[in-house]
Each structure stands twice: as C-alpha cells, then as structure tokens.
Amino acid sequence: MNTYNPLDDSALAELKQIVGEKYVWTDRDKLEPYSHDEVTGEKYVHYPEAVVLPANATEVAEILKLANRRLVPVVPRGAGSGYACASVAYQGGIVLSTERMNQVLEIDEVNMVMVVEPGVRTADVHKIALEKGYLYPGEPSSSDSSFIGGNVATNAGGLKAVKYGTTRQHVLGLEIVTPEGEVVSLGGKLKKDSTGYGLTQLMIGSEGTLGVVTKVLLKMVPRSKHVVDLLAVFPSAESAINIVAKVMQSPIHPLCVEFMDNKGIRCAEAFLNEKLPHSDKGYYVILSIDGNNEEVLDDQCVFIDELCTENGALEVLVADPVKIWKARKSFGEANRARSLIFSAEDTVVPMSCIPDVVQKFAELGAKYGVNIHIAAHAADGNVHADILKEDMPMDQWLEILPQLQDELYAFIYSLGGKLSGEHGIGYKRLALMKKYCNPVELKMMKAIKLALDPNRIMNPGKIFSLD
Ligand SMILES: Cc1cc2nc3c(=O)[nH]c(=O)nc-3n(C[C@H](O)[C@H](O)[C@H](O)COP(=O)(O)OP(=O)(O)OC[C@H]3O[C@@H](n4cnc5c(N)ncnc54)[C@H](O)[C@@H]3O)c2cc1C
Structure with a gap:
C-alpha cells in the first residue's frame, strides 16, 4: 500500500x-x-x-x-x-x-446546453431544464439527493437510459482539476469532436481517481408534450421479463422499461404503507412512452396493452405516475428498512440474458437461504438485486456473501455481462474487479492512472489497487 x-x-x-x-x-x-x-x-x-x-x-x-x-x-x-x-x-x-460549488452558470437555449458546477443536485437540473421547455434525461432514482458531479464520476444511469443513454451521453464537456492541480477544459458545446483522444469520456465514470470535476456542460433535449406511464402486471417473473425484448423489438421506443419482482413490490408496499396493485402475486413492468401527438400515444398504449395481454399480463393499467415512481424509487430504502445490512448488486448483461439472470438470483437465494429482491432497468440489461442479511448471524453472512457473489459473477461474465451497470466499482467491488476484469484492460487502466496521478493522491484504492 x-x-x-x-x-x-x-x-x-x-x-x-x-x-x-x-x-x-x-x-x-x-x-x-x-x-x-x-x-x-x-x-x-x-x-x-x-x-x-x-x-x-x-x-x-x-x-x-x-x-x-x-x-x-x-x-x-x-x-x-x-x-x-x-x-x-x-x-x-x-x-x-x-x-459549495452548486451554481448553474449558464443556460444556452440555442445550443441546448446547461453549464453547471458539480454540486448542483440532479433534481434541480431537471427542474431548471423543464422550466425552459427542455428535458435533462439523466435520471438516477437518487436524483433528489445526488449531485451532477457524482453522476458524471460514476457514469450514472437511471430511468430514462433506455431512450437517452447514461450520463456519458449527456455530457458535452468538463472542466477538470487534474491530480497535479492544473485546470483544464475538455470538450465543449460541440456536436462533434475528433480532436485527439476523447478525454471527456475518459473522465466520465472514473470515480474521482483521475481528477476533480469542477464544471459540467450538459446536453438538454426538447421536451415531449405528453408522457404516459403504463403498469403491466404479470403472474410470474418469467412472463414479465419476457415482454421486455418484445417491446424493444417493436416500433415503439419507450422512455423507461422497469421491472420489479414480487418481493420488491411487497417490501415497497410495507415501507410506504400504501396498497400497490396486485401486490399479492404480481410482477411489474413499468413502461413510459412520450411524444407530442396524443393520438399516436393512445395508439402506442393500445399496442403495448395488446402485446402484454397476449403474453400473459394479468392487467395493464395507466399508472398513477406519482404512486408508481414512488414505489419504484423506494426500492433501496424499503429493503434497508427490512434489513439494515444488505448487499446491492448492480449486474449488467445483454438485454436478451435478463431472464437468465432473474432465474439465477432465484436459485442463489434458495441455495444460500437469503431473500433477494429485484428491481431492474430491464431494457438496459441492468438488474439490481438487493441480497438481504435480515436475521442471519453475521459470521454466516460474511461467509456466504462472497461465495454467492463469486457464483453470481462467474455466471454474469459467462453471459458477456459485467460487474456494474451504473453504480461503479469503488472500494466495495475491488476484489471482484481484480478477479473478473480482463487483465490487459486492468493494466491499461493502471497505466492511465499512474500517468495522470504519479503520486497516487486521487481517491486511492478505488476501482483497483496499485499495489
Ligand atoms: C436510493 C438510491 C437510488 C439510486 N439509483 C441510482 C440509479 O438509478 N442509477 C445510478 O446510476 N445510480 C443510482 N444510485 C447510486 C448513486 O446515487 C449514484 O452513483 C450517483 O451518481 C452518486 O452521486 P453522488 O453525488 O451522491 O456521488 P458520491 O456518492 O458522493 O460519489 C460517487 C463517486 O463520484 C466521485 N465524485 C463525486 N463528485 C466528484 C467530482 N466533482 N469530481 C470527481 N469525482 C467526483 C466520488 O469520489 C465517488 O467516486 C442510487 C443510490 C440510491 C441511494
């Protein structure tokens, strides 16, 4: 060290x-x-x-x-x-x-760019963009608390990534203070840039190991006039998850496609103390679609309703947006209320493999005697699974968790997946990163780190260890 x-x-x-x-x-x-x-x-x-x-x-x-x-x-x-x-x-x-670096510095409506300091809350960026008639599509479920600088450093994903991508796709430029204390502007209000290495993109997702983000140029998009949230309830995880690829292959380009398993729904219901539809045995697929023409949107809703019904949905409802998103966004908090100690896994696989991952979690839960609750950014192939310790003795928990994770990630990598879809590696996933990341890829990352931060002062011991 x-x-x-x-x-x-x-x-x-x-x-x-x-x-x-x-x-x-x-x-x-x-x-x-x-x-x-x-x-x-x-x-x-x-x-x-x-x-x-x-x-x-x-x-x-x-x-x-x-x-x-x-x-x-x-x-x-x-x-x-x-x-x-x-x-x-x-x-x-x-x-x-x-x-303290929490100012919105500029709103350039012509270029549709908002320039902010890193400490601006993500929800405030949404609010300001909406007031101007635009959408900032980066929307992690933590938007009410997270900062834009943190979103950049983790390449945050979230609810609208299906249509608009992750933070990577929303950042046009950055001001960075390099590990050695030089201030540099990368990128700009540019739609294209082939001027050497893509350093802006290198910084995004680097988890504070390559410098401090001090300014962010965010891309806004025109806001759709109408958004409809549909809740399709299915009788099993399999039937729910199988609809995702079918929707994505259809002519509809949804804004969000989220999945919640029955354990996650019940846990959210208990936490919020609010009745949720079909919570006794339902599995949810929440679909949002947006557009400017109400008739076209109505037709799309009918199409989705028919598709889901043909594929076994118990019911397809136009959802109350406040209620349904409160339930979805409470996933982590609800699990924490049930079990203070839990492990939040952030697996990502090709979308076609989501049914296999959901099935694997069911097998692992049964094998290791733990409750695993699932909520997925389903069309992104990003399955969040919270493994709950509950009343398992601590020594047993500490013994089984690494075994479970090992079995899980060997499977995830066999599917062409990776350790993290959006939360990052940090300190928590260091051992898994060492084991599962391609050694040449890891060597390249370490070489970049040492070139930019020779004294290793920036966020040491995160993503990988240099020792
Ligand atoms: C309830 C809940 C829901 C969540 N939902 C999502 C989700 O849907 N999608 C998702 O992607 N994540 C989600 N997260 C995880 C988390 O909110 C995101 O990773 C978020 O981007 C972190 O932002 P933050 O400001 O809290 O950063 P922090 O947690 O403070 O820091 C995260 C990383 O960013 C670095 N960092 C922060 N600011 C800077 C800066 N200015 N310059 C350089 N490095 C910096 C830190 O060093 C650290 O490596 C969720 C978390 C919770 C609790």
Missing part, C-alpha cells in the same frame, strides 16, 4: 488559508456523514482526517497541489449517495466536498 502522510497542523493551517477556516472541518461529529455512503456495515465506515469545502476550481487546484507536496490522499465527494463506497477516505486524508 502507498504510504501517505498524516494531515498535520501545518497542512491544516495551509488548507484553511486556501478555503477559509470555516470550510475545513475536523470535528468528529461533522466528519460522521462523510465517513460512509449508502453502503451499510461497519467495515465500510472510515473517517477522513478532514473535510474541506472549496468554493471554486482555483481552490480545488491549490488543495491538490498541497496534497501532492505533502503526499496526502484526496477523495472527491458529491452527495454521498453512492452504492460502491467510492467517496469514502479508506486511506485517510481529505474528503473534498463539492457542496
């Missing part, structure tokens, strides 16, 4: 000079919220030595120069809503919070 220096009094004094005394925190109470993300379990908690809150790129650059001089790790942090322990300072040092 790389050896770092502690943040001594003189380093803290220097940090206070850079950002102001008020924005360097070392009190344990104030550090607590920054000692973990959304992953629960004592082994994932680690306090930083300080939380530092810069106001702009110049201050970020000064902090990174100091960290290089003094060999101190720096962990960038957005809202801390991650599911991979990627924003936790396991090797000590500074958590660099982007909370």
